Every structure is written in C-alpha cells, then in structure tokens.
Amino acid sequence: MNRQPLNPITAQDRADFDRDGVVCLRQMFDRDWIERMTAAVDRVMNTNHPMARPREVTQALGGTSGRYHINSFVWHWDADFRAWALESPNGEIAASLMGVDQVRMFYDQVFVKEPKTSEMTDWHHDLPFWPMRGNQILSIWVALTDVGPDNSSLEYIGGSHRWNKFYRAAIPDKDPRFKSELEECPNFSLLRNDPQYRFLSWTMKAGDCLVHHPLTVHGSEGNFSPSRRRIAISNRYFGPDAIWDPRPATMRVTGDPVIESGKYPAHDQAFPIAWQRQGAAA
Numbered sequence: 001m002n003r004q005p006l007n008p009i010t011a012q013d014r015a016d017f018d019r020d021g022v023v024c025l026r027q028m029f030d031r032d033w034i035e036r037m038t039a040a041v042d043r044v045m046n047t048n049h050p051m052a053r054p055r056e057v058t059q060a061l062g063g064t065s066g067r068y069h070i071n072s073f074v075w076h077w078d079a080d081f082r083a084w085a086l087e088s089p090n091g092e093i094a095a096s097l098m099g100v101d102q103v104r105m106f107y108d109q110v111f112v113k114e115p116k117t118s119e120m121t122d123w124h125h126d127l128p129f130w131p132m133r134g135n136q137i138l139s140i141w142v143a144l145t146d147v148g149p150d151n152s153s154l155e156y157i158g159g160s161h162r163w164n165k166f167y168r169a170a171i172p173d174k175d176p177r178f179k180s181e182l183e184e185c186p187n188f189s190l191l192r193n194d195p196q197y198r199f200l201s202w203t204m205k206a207g208d209c210l211v212h213h214p215l216t217v218h219g220s221e222g223n224f225s226p227s228r229r230r231i232a233i234s235n236r237y238f239g240p241d242a243i244w245d246p247r248p249a250t251m252r253v254t255g256d257p258v259i260e261s262g263k264y265p266a267h268d269q270a271f272p273i274a275w276q277r278q279g280a281a282a
C-alpha cells in the first residue's frame with residue numbers, strides 16, 4: 001500500500017484549490033488501499049461496535065428503498081481506518097494543499113449510498129458543524145467506487161469558501177441538535193440556472209479524490225442508479241492555524257478531549273500527527 005501520493009500534486013492543483021475551494025486529484029491511492037477500505041466500509045456498515053456512530057439517513061427520513069449510511073470517527077476503533085488516517089497518502093495530500101509542514105488527523109466519515117437511495121446530502125459547508133475554526137482545515141473525500149451524476153456525485157459551488165458566510169449546520173438525517181440561529185444554506189439544487197453560481201462536479205474513478213476547504217458549499221443528490229453503489233470516505237485534517245472552538249450545536253469529538261478554547265488543539269490522542277515534513281520541528 002502506498003504511503004506517498006502515486007501522482008504529483010501540482011502548482012495548478014494548489015491554484016485550483018485556492019480559487020475554487022475544491023480540487024479533484026486523480027489516482028493518488030493504489031488498488032490495495034481501495035480494496036482494503038472497501039472491505040472495511042462493508043464491515044463498519046454492519047457492525048454493532050460500541051464506539052460506532054452510525055446514522056441511517058434513509059431509515060430516519062422514512063425512505064423506502066436503498067440505504068444512506070454515515071459513520072464517523074471510525075479510525076478510533078478500526079485498524080484499517082486508523083491506517084487510512086495515519087499511514088496512507090492522505091496526510092501528505094492535506095499538507096501539500098494547505099502548504100504546511102505538519103498536519104493532524106481531525107476525523108473521518110463514511111458516506112455510503114446504496115443503489116436506489118433517494119436521500120440527498122443537503123447543501124452545506126462543514127465548519128459550522130465543527131468545534132474548530134481556521135483556514136487550514138480540509139477534507140479529502142475519496143471515492144471507493146466509480147461515481148457519476150447518476151450515483152450521487154458530490155457537487156460544489158466554486159469559490160463559495162470566500163463568501164464570508166457561516167451557514168447553519170445541515171445534517172442529512174435532520175438531527176434537531178444542530179439547529180441554531182445561523183442563516184440557512186440555500187438549496188442550490190433549485191438555483192442551477194442562476195449564472196452567478198459555478199457548479200463543479202467530476203466523474204470519478206474509484207481511487208480519485210476531492211479535496212475541499214471547510215467553507216466550500218457542497219451537497220449531493222440521491223443515488224438513482226439501480227445497480228451502482230456509491231461509497232466514499234471523507235478524512236479531515238488540520239494545520240497550524242486551526243483553533244479549538246467548542247460552540248453550541250457543534251459535533252461531539254470521540255474521546256471528549258479537554259482542550260482550552262481558542263488554542264491550537266495539539267492533543268495527540270484525539271488529533272495525532274498524520275504527516276510531518278522531514279526535518280520540520282514537531
């Protein structure tokens with residue numbers, strides 16, 4: 001299994017990420033990683049491990065076909081997810097796009113939409129959901145299956161990370177614990193003909209990934225394919241400008257780390273170093 005990205009991350013990739021708040025990187029992970037993590041996802045979807053944090057979105061919303069399954073903080077209790085978080089190319093990809101010498105693991109999330117799943121991932125951006133603030137935080141959404149418009153490709157609004165907006169957290173199963181006074185994110189699916197918005201999405205092969213800034217607005221429609229699964233893992237990493245900011249209506253971090261508000265969360269159990277440039281100070 002490769003530890004370094006299989007392909008170079010170019011100056012153009014960094015410029016695209018900076019301008020759009022998202023970039024698609026092709027084939028950074030070898031076949032062994034993709035097979036290992038696909039098997040791991042199948043195991044996690046059906047586990048009753050006490051630390052699992054499943055959200056069965058289809059069931060919660062009364063859906064009648066398919067299955068939209070989310071699970072989070074899996075790396076805390078699953079060895080394959082731990083290796084994926086700390087020993088795969090993810091760490092170097094994150095550091096390279098943020099232009100930093102060290103990154104820490106924040107958390108992981110599994111997003112599976114089985115064939116004939118109509119539930120969408122509502123349009124949102126990530127930061128309002130997190131007890132964290134900063135510019136140097138990103139998500140690496142790796143497709144473990146081929147993904148296209150028929151099976152719930154992830155869509156973005158290019159440049160929205162620079163809008164100076166902080167929309168209310170949106171959870172696909174509409175969990176009321178995340179309600180807040182913040183402005184609601186518009187449903188951009190209804191605004192597709194509005195020329196002021198740049199919709200970005202990619203047809204992806206298993207092993208391609210999307211890397212997004214925590215304020216880039218994104219969402220996905222249902223998986224309307226009768227036969228193609230859509231499986232992705234999204235790993236979040238942060239660099240030195242991140243600060244701990246445990247506001248109300250933000251998610252609980254597994255392990256409940258005690259960290260002083262306003263400080264860089266250098267907590268080695270909750271947020272271990274995932275990648276460091278050789279020779280860089282710890």
Ligand SMILES: O=C(O)CCC(=O)C(=O)O
Nearest residue numbers: 111121139141220232234
């Ligand atoms: O896979 C999806 O539909 C949602 C992914 C997402 O929102 C994320 O990775 O931040």
